Each structure stands twice: as structure tokens, then as C-alpha cells.
Amino acid sequence: MKLVIFGANGGxxxxxxxQALAAGHQVAAVTRHPEDFPIAHPDLxxxxxxxxxxEQVYKAVDATDxxxxxLGVPFSRDPITIYSVGIANxxxxxxxxxxxxxxxxxxxxxxxxxxxxGGFMINRVMQPMITRTIGKTTYAxxxxxxxxxxxxxxxxxxxxPSGLFDTDDVSEYRLQEDHADGVFTSRADLAACLVxxxxxxxxxxxxxxxxxxxxxxxxxxxxxxxxxxxxxx
Ligand SMILES: NC(=O)c1ccc[n+]([C@@H]2O[C@H](COP(=O)([O-])OP(=O)(O)OC[C@H]3O[C@@H](n4cnc5c(N)ncnc54)[C@H](OP(=O)(O)O)[C@@H]3O)[C@@H](O)[C@H]2O)c1
Numbered sequence: 001m002k003l004v005i006f007g008a009n010g011g012x013x014x015x016x017x018x019q020a021l022a023a024g025h026q027v028a029a030v031t032r033h034p035e036d037f038p039i040a041h042p043d044l045x046x047x048x049x050x051x052x053x054x055e056q057v058y059k060a061v062d063a064t065d066x067x068x069x070x071l072g073v074p075f076s077r078d079p080i081t082i083y084s085v086g087i088a089n090x091x092x093x094x095x096x097x098x099x100x101x102x103x104x105x106x107x108x109x110x111x112x113x114x115x116x117x118g119g120f121m122i123n124r125v126m127q128p129m130i131t132r133t134i135g136k137t138t139y140a141x142x143x144x145x146x147x148x149x150x151x152x153x154x155x156x157x158x159x160x161p162s163g164l165f166d167t168d169d170v171s172e173y174r175l176q177e178d179h180a181d182g183v184f185t186s187r188a189d190l191a192a193c194l195v196x197x198x199x200x201x202x203x204x205x206x207x208x209x210x211x212x213x214x215x216x217x218x219x220x221x222x223x224x225x226x227x228x229x230x231x232x233x
Pocket of ligand 1: 006007008009010011012013030031032033049050051052070071072073074082105106107108161162163164165187
């Protein structure tokens with residue numbers, strides 16, 4: 001299978017690129033900064049494109065079987081548009097090329113219901129605070145992205161991870177429609193799910209929460225990261 005990966009140079013995107021190549025796929029890794037891309041492989045093309053540039057996106061989405069998006073930017077109180085504009089340009093390019101399958105990353109924060117494994121701190125303090133303040137513009141734009149996919153007439157799947165953390169290996173991650181019981185997702189698992197879903201029709205037209213239990217941080221480690229780190233959605 002040939003995959004085009006947007007956000008390939010990010011934490012999740014690098015895992016997805018590595019994993020897709022290891023699985024024998026051909027990959028076009030899309031980044032604004034090809035010179036910084038750390039992976040080299042005979043089946044890899046590193047493609048320079050900014051998702052705001054329609055023609056660059058059109059050229060990137062060429063002769064592929066599926067498109068994967070792990071695009072992201074840090075939280076900001078200013079309006080965020082990368083998810084909605086990026087996906088609109090990708091959808092248009094896919095229509096023009098006649099490509100149907102897309103798997104895109106959003107966030108479990110788009111479903112405001114409490115997480116069964118969240119407890120008071122996550123469900124009653126952190127999630128409401130983040131979604132009403134620094135995360136507000138990000139989640140509004142992710143919601144617009146999800147609506148565009150739902151109206152696109154493509155074979156789309158939205159993956160909704162929870163708090164991202166890093167591990168080297170893929171674990172037995174969980175998939176649940178719309179809403180996550182868990183509150184953490186490893187980037188390696190999210191990447192594995194992106195690559196697996198690109199070649200799997202079972203979750204077409206659905207929003208799927210992806211969560212990880214193995215090696216997840218504690219809620220207090222997460223709070224420290226949110227308070228002192230520069231995490232995004
Ligand atoms: N952090 C969390 O806890 C959390 C929770 C739920 C969901 N999420 C979502 O999960 C996804 C993956 O997160 P991550 O931390 O692995 O990603 P990340 O490291 O932030 O990487 C995102 C990538 O998007 C690319 N990008 C940004 N603007 C672009 C543009 N205009 N054109 C082309 N590419 C652009 C960047 O690549 P270049 O700079 O190389 O172009 C960057 O490497 C994001 O959508 C994030 O919002 C995160």
C-alpha cells in the first residue's frame with residue numbers, strides 16, 4: 001500500500017512513518033521542513049508541503065492508496081485553523097485525484113462526557129479547564145475538521161486520542177466508538193492505529209477513541225506536564 005502522511009515530522013508522524021515502512025508500505029512523508037526529517041528508506045519520499053498551500057497539497061497527494069493526518073500545532077488563545085483548512089485542502093486534493101481513504105487525528109476532548117478512568121482531577125478539573133481556556137480554539141477547529149470529513153463523501157475515520165505520551169513500542173491499545181474510557185494514548189499506539197486503519201474499512205465513517213494502558217503516566221505526572229510543559233491538544 002502507498003500512504004501519504006501529513007504531520008510526518010511530528011511525534012506521532014515519525015512513529016507512523018517508521019511503522020508503515022517496517023510493514024512494507026511505500027510512504028510519502030509530508031513536512032514543511034524536509035531537511036529536518038530524520039528517517040531515510042528506499043520506500044520513502046520526503047515531500048515538502050505546507051497544508052495551507054492547495055497546490056503543494058495536491059502534488060503531495062498523488063497516486064496514493066490512503067492519506068493519514070497527524071497534523072497539529074500547540075494550543076493558542078489565537079484562532080487555530082490548521083485542522084479545518086488543512087483537511088479542506090487535503091479533501092479537495094483527494095477528490096481531484098480520486099483517492100477515497102483518509103484517517104485523521106482529532107482529540108477525545110471533543111466528547112465532553114467524563115472518562116471512566118479519569119477520576120475527579122481529569123473529569124471535573126483538567127478537562128473542563130483546558131477545553132474552556134487554552135484548548136478552546138484548538139477543539140473548535142478540530143470539530144470543524146471532523147464536520148468536513150463527515151460531509152466529504154470520502155471513506156474517512158477520525159481517531160480521537162487522549163493525553164499523548166511517548167513509548168518506544170506499540171502496545172495493545174483500545175478502540176471505542178466516539179468516547180474513551182481511558183485518559184492516555186501513546187504516540188506509538190496512535191501511529192500504529194493510523195497505519196492499521198489506513199488499510200482497514202471497519203471504522204469507516206466513525207470517530208474512534210484510541211487509548212493506551214501500558215506505561216501510561218500517572219495523572220499527577222500529566223498535570224505537571226500540562227502546567228510546566230508545552231503540550232498541545
Ligand atoms: N498532546 C496531546 O496530549 C494530544 C491529545 C489529543 C490529541 N492530540 C493531537 O494529536 C496529533 C499528534 O500530536 P503530536 O504531538 O504527535 O504532533 P506534533 O509533534 O505536534 O506534530 C505535528 C506536525 O504537524 C506538522 N504541521 C504543523 N503545521 C503544518 C503546516 N502548516 N503544514 C504542514 N505540516 C504542518 C508539523 O510538521 P513540520 O513542522 O515538519 O511541517 C508537525 O511535525 C495532533 O493533532 C494533536 O493535536 C494531542
